[in-house]
Amino acid sequence: MPVKNRFAELQSEITAWRRDLHEHPEILFDTHRTSGLVAERLQSFGCDEIVTGIGRTGVVGVIKGKSDQSGKVIGLRADMDALPIHEATGLDYASRTDGAMHACGHDGHTAMLLGAAKYLSETRNFDGTVVVIFQPAEEGGGGGREMCEDGLMERFAIDEVYGMHNWPGRPVGSFAIRPGAFFAAADLFEVTFEGRGGHAAKPHETVDPTVMAAQAVTALQTIASRNADPVDQVVVSVTSFETSSNAFNVIPQRVHLKGTARTMSNAMRDLAERRIEEICTGVAATFGGSAKVSYHRNYPVMANHAEQTDFAADVARSVSGGCDExxxxxGGEDFAFMLEARPGAYILVGNGDTAAVHHPEYNFNDEVIPAGCSWWAEIVEKRMPAA
Structure with a gap:
């Protein structure tokens, strides 16, 4: 029976797992219920080894093939965490946790990898070992980094690693991938502008940090328009503007900004960090104040490896008949840490005409399940064909 047909048979079961996860979203590393359910299911499938607590609340399952002449080990990774969003879907299985929601489809990713693990445990039609990786805290917590720092790759002797993300706007079950830089480095910055506060009726007696900060917000946009090569990518966004006063008639002592810088190369990352510092301190000095800048390098550029990308695309074509560029x-993606540690590839699978990810009306499309599960299973069977 073709792999995809088997997952069509399993679709209702996998859908039930997914909807249960959707009802009970957990944020960052607090994926205790989710991790427990994943471990229980892997145990019921007959995985050869199950390890919990990697990267705090990560779960790893080991499935051995019928033979191991190749000695090869392939990792398959799904993320488990939800987002701090109030759900607005109105679904029967909508989130039961106020202020938490699976708004990025990690419930679907986890369910699909569980489906692939069930199939691979049943058939074992491959020569080598597959390691299924269920990761917490993709949404800003760096769970991929935590798992790698916890020895994931070395402990399980992983040779290659593959990941997948659903993509609204693409036809259901269709695939798209690209070699090299794919998702951006996503860094964080904070700036505190310090002035001299005072009465709003006497601005001449103050050094107004709101003017400094307002000028800086505009000036930061020149990093993309006047500092970066037009063919390079950089996005600098100020996302929070907070003063030390909430009164109508007080010029505050300080203003605090937060934002992100997103880039596709290390050179552009260096440029963004340097110019954010220079612009903010320069603007502050111009108005007689000061600025303290903190820049945190968060997720690195997620770059697919060429050979594994070609292979992943071939598998996608075998599943769906095509694979687009x-x-x-x-956006950032902390699978970047795993691709820095081992060769591999990350692919997009179409979620259909749905709300965008991170939107309160988003929902993972369960019709994606057969294609997504099949891609993971065939990555294993085609990369490590049975001896």
Whole structure:
């Protein structure tokens, strides 16, 4: 029976797992219920080894093939965490946790990898070992980094690693991928502008940090328009502007900004960090104040490896009949840490005409399940064909 047909048979079961996860979202590393359910299911499938607590709340399952002449080990990774968003879908299985929601489809990723693990445990039609990786805290917590620092790759002797993300706007079950830089480095910055507060009726007696900060917000946009090569990608966004006063008639003592810088190369990352510092301190000095800048390098550029990308695309074509070239994505993805540690590839699978990820009306499309599960299973069977 073709792999995809088997997952069509399993679709209702996998859908039930997914909807249960959707009802009970957990944020960052607090994926205790989710991790427990994943471990229980892997145990019921008959995995050869199950390890919990990697990267705090990560779960790893080991499935051995019928033979191991190749000695090869392939890792398959899914993320488990939800987002701090109030759900607005109105679904029967909507989130039961106020202020938490699976708004990025990690419930679907986890369910699909569980489906692939069930199939691979049943058939074992491969020569080598597969390691299924269930990761917490993709949404800003760096769970991929935590798992790697916890010895994931070395402990399980992983040779290659593969990941997948659903993509609204693409036809259901269709695939897209690109070699090299794919998702952006996503860094964080904070700036505190210090002035001299006072009465709003006497601005001449103050050094107004709101003017400094307002000028800086505008000036930061010149990093993209006047500092970066137009063919390079950089996005600098100020996302929070907070003063030390909430009164109508008080010029505050300080203003605090937060934001992100997203880039596709180390050179552009260096440029963004340097110019954010120079612009903010320079603007502050111009108005007689000061600025303290903190820049945190968070997720690195997620770059697919060429050979593994070609292979992943071939598998996608065998599953769905085609595989498009994906666009560059300026969002961050902490699978980047795993691709820095081992060769591998990350692919997009179409979620259909749905709300965008991170939207309160988003929902993972369960019709994606057969294609997504099949891609993971065939990555294993085609990369490590049975001896």
């Amino acid at each position: 994906a666009p560059l994505v300026m």
